[in-house]
Amino acid sequence: MGVRLTWYGHACWLIQGEKVRLLIDPFITDNPQAKVSADELDADYILISHGNFDHVADAAAIAKRSNATIISNLEIVNWFKTNHETEGHALQMGGGFNFPFGRVQLTTATHGSTMPDGSTGGNPAGFLITLEGKLIYNSGDTGLTSDMKLIGERHKVDLAILPIGDNYTMGPEDALYAVGLIKPKLVIPNHYSTWPLIDQDPQAWAEKVKAETTSDCIVLMPGEDFELAD
Numbered sequence: 001m002g003v004r005l006t007w008y009g010h011a012c013w014l015i016q017g018e019k020v021r022l023l024i025d026p027f028i029t030d031n032p033q034a035k036v037s038a039d040e041l042d043a044d045y046i047l048i049s050h051g052n053f054d055h056v057a058d059a060a061a062i063a064k065r066s067n068a069t070i071i072s073n074l075e076i077v078n079w080f081k082t083n084h085e086t087e088g089h090a091l092q093m094g095g096g097f098n099f100p101f102g103r104v105q106l107t108t109a110t111h112g113s114t115m116p117d118g119s120t121g122g123n124p125a126g127f128l129i130t131l132e133g134k135l136i137y138n139s140g141d142t143g144l145t146s147d148m149k150l151i152g153e154r155h156k157v158d159l160a161i162l163p164i165g166d167n168y169t170m171g172p173e174d175a176l177y178a179v180g181l182i183k184p185k186l187v188i189p190n191h192y193s194t195w196p197l198i199d200q201d202p203q204a205w206a207e208k209v210k211a212e213t214t215s216d217c218i219v220l221m222p223g224e225d226f227e228l229a230d
């Protein structure tokens with residue numbers, strides 16, 4: 001088995017390797033796109049990009065039930081430890097750690113990171129995830145930044161997961177430019193059409209990516225999964 005990814009809508013992903021389940025930004029219960037219930041999701045690790053409700057809402061319940069370790073920045077890991085007695089591994093921007101399953105490194109993102117109760121969630125982040133020999137860059141919620149150029153120069157990204165929703169994050173035009181900087185083999189859009197405010201046409205965006213960059217692009221439906229091929 002290679003790396004299997006499932007998109008639950010918005011920015012919530014399950015990434016499964018041979019022996020590990022990584023859940024990213026669990027937002028299920030109040031996510032209009034989610035077709036599962038949070039009770040059905042299990043994880044070994046939960047990666048949290050920043051503190052906003054639409055990225056952390058179901059994290060505590062899933063972490064406690066499945067005994068998952070939360071991987072995030074120090075402020076968010078400590079917030080979950082204090083409020084929900086969860087296990088955690090804290091990183092900070094630019095720092096990575098070689099976990100038993102592979103590597104997770106935090107990348108910079110331009111966004112907010114306030115926790116649902118108003119506490120600080122430190123700085124927002126994205127992730128570089130190395131799993132089964134694949135490198136996945138999940139930018140988190142962010143605007144277009146020149147840091148993405150460094151990621152493209154420094155790494156061979158197999159898959160980039162980027163927001164295209166506009167309003168809170170990059171919109172389609174900036175995200176298209178970001179693809180040109182990151183140069184991933186494959187890109188998948190997320191963080192769009194959850195609510196009318198961030199409605200976008202992902203198929204039109206995918207056509208532009210294929211026509212105007214060297215990257216391939218696929219669009220998933222919420223609940224759909226796919227395997228990252230060699």
Ligand code: NI
Nearest residue numbers: 052054141168
């Ligand atoms: Ni968000």
